[in-house]
Amino acid sequence: MGFKFTKKLCFKRIIKRVLWNFLALFSLLVFADKSIVAQDDFVDIRTRIPSIVIDMRYASTNNFTGKKIYDTAACFLRANVADRLARVQKRLSKKGYGLKIWDAYRPKSAQKILWKATPKKLRRYVANPKKGSKHSRGAAVDITLVDSLGNECTMPTGFDDFSIKARTHNMNHSKEAIMHREILHQAMNREGFLSIRGEWWHFNDPDWRSYPLSDIPLSQLAAQNN
Numbered sequence: 001m002g003f004k005f006t007k008k009l010c011f012k013r014i015i016k017r018v019l020w021n022f023l024a025l026f027s028l029l030v031f032a033d034k035s036i037v038a039q040d041d042f043v044d045i046r047t048r049i050p051s052i053v054i055d056m057r058y059a060s061t062n063n064f065t066g067k068k069i070y071d072t073a074a075c076f077l078r079a080n081v082a083d084r085l086a087r088v089q090k091r092l093s094k095k096g097y098g099l100k101i102w103d104a105y106r107p108k109s110a111q112k113i114l115w116k117a118t119p120k121k122l123r124r125y126v127a128n129p130k131k132g133s134k135h136s137r138g139a140a141v142d143i144t145l146v147d148s149l150g151n152e153c154t155m156p157t158g159f160d161d162f163s164i165k166a167r168t169h170n171m172n173h174s175k176e177a178i179m180h181r182e183i184l185h186q187a188m189n190r191e192g193f194l195s196i197r198g199e200w201w202h203f204n205d206p207d208w209r210s211y212p213l214s215d216i217p218l219s220q221l222a223a224q225n226n
């Protein structure tokens with residue numbers, strides 16, 4: 001009986017130790033993750049590209065969900081991504097065009113809200129928050145072309161058109177729309193941005209893998225920059 005009791009006590013002690021070690025390791029990981037996040041180099045796009053037109057569609061109800069997803073209309077990207085975009089803007093301005101941005105950094109929790117607000121039949125077009133979006137890495141942009149006065153150019157579709165018409169290589173559009181899409185894609189691709197097949201307005205930074213998913217709220221980033 002006494003032996004069994006000691007054995008039991010010993011076992012309990014081991015379990016306790018394992019649990020403590022696990023807890024210590026867990027908090028270390030959480031802490032380490034936070035320190036990475038704190039070092040994130042997000043920049044306000046306006047500071048890098050003063051001439052860019054910004055219309056953060058998820059900060060208003062003017063998006064496919066009809067709901068306001070973001071807490072503020074702040075527009076942030078990783079510094080290197082913003083600098084790359086600045087080179088695109090420079091390239092386009094020589095031709096009498098410019099960029100209008102519809103979406104940039106999207107915090108992880110906003111991705112969750114967007115996912116929940118998306119009707120089930122459209123969810124295949126939105127990144128599952130479990131996997132995360134490249135927007136949440138601050139390394140993707142949704143963007144369109146404007147003229148020298150900042151007016152939107154005719155493009156194949158509007159933002160978040162989930163039909164076949166939004167496909168990057170769809171040629172079933174007016175000459176004007178195809179030409180504008182070509183101008184946008186050439187300028188973006190020449191600076192290294194990667195296009196995707198299904199959405200002509202979405203581009204990934206080629207180094208997106210080097211940026212972790214982030215959940216810093218847009219309002220916090222905006223407050224830090226003011």
Ligand SMILES: [Zn+2]
Pocket residue numbers: 103135140141142201202203
């Ligand atoms: Zn996008």
